[in-house]
Amino acid sequence: MAAAEAGGDDARCVGLSTERARALLADVDTLLFDHDSVLWCGKTAVPGAPEALSALRARGKRLGFITNNSSKTREAYAEKLRHLGFGGPTGPGARLEVFGTAYCTALYLRQRLAGARVPKAYVLGSEALASELGAVGVACVGVGPEPLQGDSPGAWLDAPLDPDVRAVVVGFDPHFSYMKLTKAVRYLQQPGCLLVGTNMDNRLPLENGRFIAGTGCLVQAVEMAAQRQAIIGKPSRFIFDCVSQEYGINLERTVMVGDRLDTDILLGVTCGLKTILTLTGVSTLGDVKSNQESDCMSKKKMVPDFCVDSIADLLPALQG
Amino acid sequence: MAAAEAGGDDARCVGLSTERARALLADVDTLLFDHDSVLWCGKTAVPGAPEALSALRARGKRLGFITNNSSKTREAYAEKLRHLGFGGPTGPGARLEVFGTAYCTALYLRQRLAGARVPKAYVLGSEALASELGAVGVACVGVGPEPLQGDSPGAWLDAPLDPDVRAVVVGFDPHFSYMKLTKAVRYLQQPGCLLVGTNMDNRLPLENGRFIAGTGCLVQAVEMAAQRQAIIGKPSRFIFDCVSQEYGINLERTVMVGDRLDTDILLGVTCGLKTILTLTGVSTLGDVKSNQESDCMSKKKMVPDFCVDSIADLLPALQG
Numbered sequence: 266m267a268a269a270e271a272g273g274d275d276a277r278c279v280g281l282s283t284e285r286a287r288a289l290l291a292d293v294d295t296l297l298f299d300h301d302s303v304l305w306c307g308k309t310a311v312p313g314a315p316e317a318l319s320a321l322r323a324r325g326k327r328l329g330f331i332t333n334n335s336s337k338t339r340e341a342y343a344e345k346l347r348h349l350g351f352g353g354p355t356g357p358g359a360r361l362e363v364f365g366t367a368y369c370t371a372l373y374l375r376q377r378l379a380g381a382r383v384p385k386a387y388v389l390g391s392e393a394l395a396s397e398l399g400a401v402g403v404a405c406v407g408v409g410p411e412p413l414q415g416d417s418p419g420a421w422l423d424a425p426l427d428p429d430v431r432a433v434v435v436g437f438d439p440h441f442s443y444m445k446l447t448k449a450v451r452y453l454q455q456p457g458c459l460l461v462g463t464n465m466d467n468r469l470p471l472e473n474g475r476f477i478a479g480t481g482c483l484v485q486a487v488e489m490a491a492q493r494q495a496i497i498g499k500p501s502r503f504i505f506d507c508v509s510q511e512y513g514i515n516l517e518r519t520v521m522v523g524d525r526l527d528t529d530i531l532l533g534v535t536c537g538l539k540t541i542l543t544l545t546g547v548s549t550l551g552d553v554k555s556n557q558e559s560d561c562m563s564k565k566k567m568v569p570d571f572c573v574d575s576i577a578d579l580l581p582a583l584q585g
Numbered sequence: 586m587a588a589a590e591a592g593g594d595d596a597r598c599v600g601l602s603t604e605r606a607r608a609l610l611a612d613v614d615t616l617l618f619d620h621d622s623v624l625w626c627g628k629t630a631v632p633g634a635p636e637a638l639s640a641l642r643a644r645g646k647r648l649g650f651i652t653n654n655s656s657k658t659r660e661a662y663a664e665k666l667r668h669l670g671f672g673g674p675t676g677p678g679a680r681l682e683v684f685g686t687a688y689c690t691a692l693y694l695r696q697r698l699a700g701a702r703v704p705k706a707y708v709l710g711s712e713a714l715a716s717e718l719g720a721v722g723v724a725c726v727g728v729g730p731e732p733l734q735g736d737s738p739g740a741w742l743d744a745p746l747d748p749d750v751r752a753v754v755v756g757f758d759p760h761f762s763y764m765k766l767t768k769a770v771r772y773l774q775q776p777g778c779l780l781v782g783t784n785m786d787n788r789l790p791l792e793n794g795r796f797i798a799g800t801g802c803l804v805q806a807v808e809m810a811a812q813r814q815a816i817i818g819k820p821s822r823f824i825f826d827c828v829s830q831e832y833g834i835n836l837e838r839t840v841m842v843g844d845r846l847d848t849d850i851l852l853g854v855t856c857g858l859k860t861i862l863t864l865t866g867v868s869t870l871g872d873v874k875s876n877q878e879s880d881c882m883s884k885k886k887m888v889p890d891f892c893v894d895s896i897a898d899l900l901p902a903l904q905g
Contacts, residue, residue, distance in 0.1 A: 307738075307739075410732060410733070412730060412732070413730070413759050413760060418627075418789070418791055418797045419627075419791070421759070421797060422791070422795055422797065438763065439733050439741070439763045439764075440732075440733060440762075440763065441762065441763040441766070442760075442761065442762045442763075443758065443759045443760065443761040443762075443798070443803075444759075446761070446798050446802065447797055447798060450797075450798055467809045467810055467812070468810060469738070471738055471739070471742070475742055477738045477741060477742065477767055477770075478763070478766050478767060478770055478806070478809075478810035479810065481809060482766065482805075482806040482807075482809045482810045483763075483806065485802075485805050485806060485809055486798070486802040486803065486805060486806045487802075489787045489798075489801060489802045489805055490787055490788060490798035490799065490802045492787070
């Protein structure tokens, strides 16, 4: 087994030489990739990444994409993948390879709100998130700007609520405001109201080392005020279960590839997948070392089997 | 010593009978009170609380008020105290008894920004907070609504920053928005830019069990995105040092009275004061028990010496 040849559990986070990569890929039929900082940074593909994915497809590997980003629908991500040269199924009825938190939130709410007369959610998030929910029959309120109404706490608490709302969804919301936070918490005080946070990422990386505040900052604000918790994105197992149900995953023959130890790698480890950390994004080898040396079990788990500077490093093992 | 008579450290959180209260008060010359849910809930005084404070004043006790709430100036709080019947010094030059986080933030920044050509702060907070900062010569930008500018992350990151800003202050801000969060984090990326969070309270209690999201929710969002920390309110020692410098506190003869274990009581314990928990607010006897039984030292510390249903319970010990 490749992992054992490369040192196995006793020597994790092994650099993936061409020889090791070849051995690993021989044992694998499915590769699951994070998007941001793995395939692309902002609007630019990571150099060599499209070629690496094309070569994987040419070798018959099945690819899947698991993103915590809730700001696009899965169709929009599929389009971005094609646009940046990562290929993917096309045409009507083509099976989508993308599992984003907007889509997975929709699956979750379809299941949990099945008995509701009018399944409806208060959404702190994008039109794309609302669109995914709408596609499974969950109506949405709250998308877009919501400035302060009234000039006192009493007035903020008296603003009307929608009586049909049965869930609060917190995704990436550039229109996040104190008024929205107030409303979210009021809905969550009502018996049976569900809370879904798409992910806990603290930052959303862009090009050139720039970043914006991530969804986790907004989720945490709601969680803190409501004293509730609920995340469906990585590292939660829920998002992997969505993939597994559609793909029929063989755990031993699947690799999770990502740039974050606390989401991508932790998800892979938790679900029993092989893991590859790519150094084009958030986590560094210093972070890996710190986790390896930690005496905290929850940190020790956040160590990948392998690491690469970039997924372009897989290319030599796929050539010739 | 009253605490010893009442059971001392080995049996903390002792109910304060009239006899015990009389013995405790005989050993005390200064009482420091939290505001919200201790003296008042929203706009209404806790029944009997004004009478208890009047009786303490009549016995020559010195009173001080330590609040994490940053939404009023200390003058405005002094006025609210008088208006609700809690008395206090009046007239020009009267020494103010209120130590709020708006005032303490001003003291902190006056000290830390002493060398700056134009001391200026980006303030996520109220006009009152800006007013306290202005009073010590720290100019403020950012107060009031700040909706999203532009329709892409690149545009949000390109919005102009004030080149003179040397600190970000996060207080209670009902106009909190993602745009403000983005700007705060951009300022904090600049070398030497200070961060002050006024407090970490998760909720701000109002009348009738209602509450709104507290400043802590907003501070945590900024901290998470910026990967920085800095709190000056309770339980941080800084706010107590502000009191101590103006009052010349004798630790052994001072009591801290509050409704929250994680702020008021923890501050008192940390600073070596006697502590009284009042059950008119956030923390319950169940919370106390849970902390007493915890094997976590940081929780074990959050246990008061005494507890009362309400500070009105001090009244019988002050009569006759």
